Amino acid sequence: MSKKFSFSVLASSILLMSCGGGGGSKDIENKPLPVPVTFNLQAKVINDCGSESPFTNVELILxxxxxxxxxxxxxxAQGAFAVDVINQRINYTLVANYQQGEDDEGIEAVSFHQVDADVAATYYATHAGQTNNENCQCNSQDLTLNHPRIDALTQANSSAEFSDIEVISGTSTMFKGVEVCRDSSQPWATHSFTVQGTDNNGNLVALGGFGTGLEDVNAFESAAMIQISSSNPELYTDQVFNGVRHFAITVEEDAGEVLIFDNHEYSAESVYSGNAQIVFDDTSSIFGNVSVYSEHSIYSDNYNDALDLKPSKNEPDIDLDRLTEIQDDGLYDYGSVNNHEMAVFTFVYRAKDPQTELDMPARWKIYAPIAGSLPIIDGLPGYQDIIGTDTSIKGTFVDLIRSYDSGDYDDYVDYYATGKDALEEQHVNDSFASERHFYHIGIELK
Incomplete structure (x- = not known):
C-alpha cells in the first residue's frame, strides 16, 4: 500500500489582553513586548550520489x-521553514512522509526538546520514492585487486559498496558487485580497496590501493603495524578523507596491535575513527528481541588517540525487563546513568492506514534531556488516527548519549537539530562529536 498525506496549516494567533481600570494597568502597558526570533529549518533528502534536494512532504508543529x-x-517550495517565535528555546515536532527501499510508505515524526531558535536546523528525510536521482550516474561491476601474496585472507574491505569477495589466487582478490555513483556533473570519487591476512612467513599484513571502482586496482599501499593497549576491546577502525570512509579494519579483542595505512597520498587530510562496543544482552525469544550494549567512538587526526577506546563494562543501572524508567504518564528518568546528558527515544508502532486499515510503517524519534516528559502520551498531534493513545508499540529503543566535549544538554540538542549526525562523514571534525559514549537499549516485540 502506498499513501500520500496532505499536511494542513492551522492558523495561529497570539491574543494580547489588557486590563482597564486599577493601578496595575500602566505597568502592563509599559512592559516591553518580547522580541520575536525567526526559527529556520530546512528539510532535505539525499540521493544515491550524495546530492541534496528540497523535501516538502513534511509539517512543522511548534x-x-x-x-x-x-x-x-x-x-x-524549497522545503524551508521560517517561523517567528517568542521564546529563545523551543520544542517542535516534524511529521514527514517516510519510505525505506521497497517498503510501503508511512510516516516519521521527529521531536526536539528546547532547541535554540537561532540554530539553523536541518531535517534529512528518508523517502526512497521521492529521492531525485535524475542526475545520478551509477555503475556496478566486478573488479580485481592485484596485490603482493597473501596466503590466508582474513578481511577484505572497500570504501565502495560491494556484495561479496572471491579469492582468485594468493595475489588477486575479486570484489563482486562493486557499486559506485556520482553526480553526472562531478568526477568519479576515489575509493580504496584493501585486503588483510598472513603472508608466507606468517606475518599479518594489510595491502590496499585506490581506484574509481570502474577498473581493476593494483595494491601499492602497505599498512604499518601499530601497537595499542594489550587489553583492547574488539574494535573497528577506519579513516575519513574526501568525505568518504576508507581502510576499514576490525581488530580482535586483546590483539594489542592494529594495521594502519598511515603513509598514503591523503594521509595529511585523514581523520582516524575508532569504535568499540561491549554487549551486555542480545537475546531473542518467542516474545521478541532485547539488546543492551555500550559504545565508545572517537575521531582524531592522531590514530593513537582514535584507538584509545574504553566502552563501559558496566551495564546501565536501569530496568531492562519492563523499562519502568518510562512511566505511563509519559514521565521518564534515566538520571542514574552518570554523565549522559541526552536520551534519544525511538518508538516503532503497529500502525494502520486510516483509509485502508492495512499495516503501515510509523515511527517517532524524540531528542530530549536525560529526564523529563515525552510527547507521545496523547498521540501524535493531528495524526492520532495513525499514532494514537491506543496504538500499540512494537519496538522501544533508547540511546543515552555522552559527549566528552560538553556536559550541557543545550549543546546536545542544538548539535542534533542541525542534522550533522545524519551526515556521518561530515561530523568528524566537530568537537561535540569527536568523542562520545552511548548506551543503547532496544526491546522489539514479535
Whole structure:
C-alpha cells in the first residue's frame, strides 16, 4: 500500500489582553513586548550520489515546553521553514512522509526538546520514492585487486559498496558487485580497496590501493603495524578523507596491535575513527528481541588517540525487563546513568492506514534531556488516527548519549537539530562529536 498525506496549516494567533481600570494597568502597558526570533529549518533528502534536494512532504508543529501545540506550518517550495517565535528555546515536532527501499510508505515524526531558535536546523528525510536521482550516474561491476601474496585472507574491505569477495589466487582478490555513483556533473570519487591476512612467513599484513571502482586496482599501499593497549576491546577502525570512509579494519579483542595505512597520498587530510562496543544482552525469544550494549567512538587526526577506546563494562543501572524508567504518564528518568546528558527515544508502532486499515510503517524519534516528559502520551498531534493513545508499540529503543566535549544538554540538542549526525562523514571534525559514549537499549516485540 502506498499513501500520500496532505499536511494542513492551522492558523495561529497570539491574543494580547489588557486590563482597564486599577493601578496595575500602566505597568502592563509599559512592559516591553518580547522580541520575536525567526526559527529556520530546512528539510532535505539525499540521493544515491550524495546530492541534496528540497523535501516538502513534511509539517512543522511548534510546541511549548510541555509539548502542547502552539502552531502548525508547511514548508515553502524549497522545503524551508521560517517561523517567528517568542521564546529563545523551543520544542517542535516534524511529521514527514517516510519510505525505506521497497517498503510501503508511512510516516516519521521527529521531536526536539528546547532547541535554540537561532540554530539553523536541518531535517534529512528518508523517502526512497521521492529521492531525485535524475542526475545520478551509477555503475556496478566486478573488479580485481592485484596485490603482493597473501596466503590466508582474513578481511577484505572497500570504501565502495560491494556484495561479496572471491579469492582468485594468493595475489588477486575479486570484489563482486562493486557499486559506485556520482553526480553526472562531478568526477568519479576515489575509493580504496584493501585486503588483510598472513603472508608466507606468517606475518599479518594489510595491502590496499585506490581506484574509481570502474577498473581493476593494483595494491601499492602497505599498512604499518601499530601497537595499542594489550587489553583492547574488539574494535573497528577506519579513516575519513574526501568525505568518504576508507581502510576499514576490525581488530580482535586483546590483539594489542592494529594495521594502519598511515603513509598514503591523503594521509595529511585523514581523520582516524575508532569504535568499540561491549554487549551486555542480545537475546531473542518467542516474545521478541532485547539488546543492551555500550559504545565508545572517537575521531582524531592522531590514530593513537582514535584507538584509545574504553566502552563501559558496566551495564546501565536501569530496568531492562519492563523499562519502568518510562512511566505511563509519559514521565521518564534515566538520571542514574552518570554523565549522559541526552536520551534519544525511538518508538516503532503497529500502525494502520486510516483509509485502508492495512499495516503501515510509523515511527517517532524524540531528542530530549536525560529526564523529563515525552510527547507521545496523547498521540501524535493531528495524526492520532495513525499514532494514537491506543496504538500499540512494537519496538522501544533508547540511546543515552555522552559527549566528552560538553556536559550541557543545550549543546546536545542544538548539535542534533542541525542534522550533522545524519551526515556521518561530515561530523568528524566537530568537537561535540569527536568523542562520545552511548548506551543503547532496544526491546522489539514479535
Amino acid at each position: 510546541q511549548d515546553e510541555n509539548w502542547q501545540v502552539i502552531s502548525r506550518h508547511e514548508p515553502d
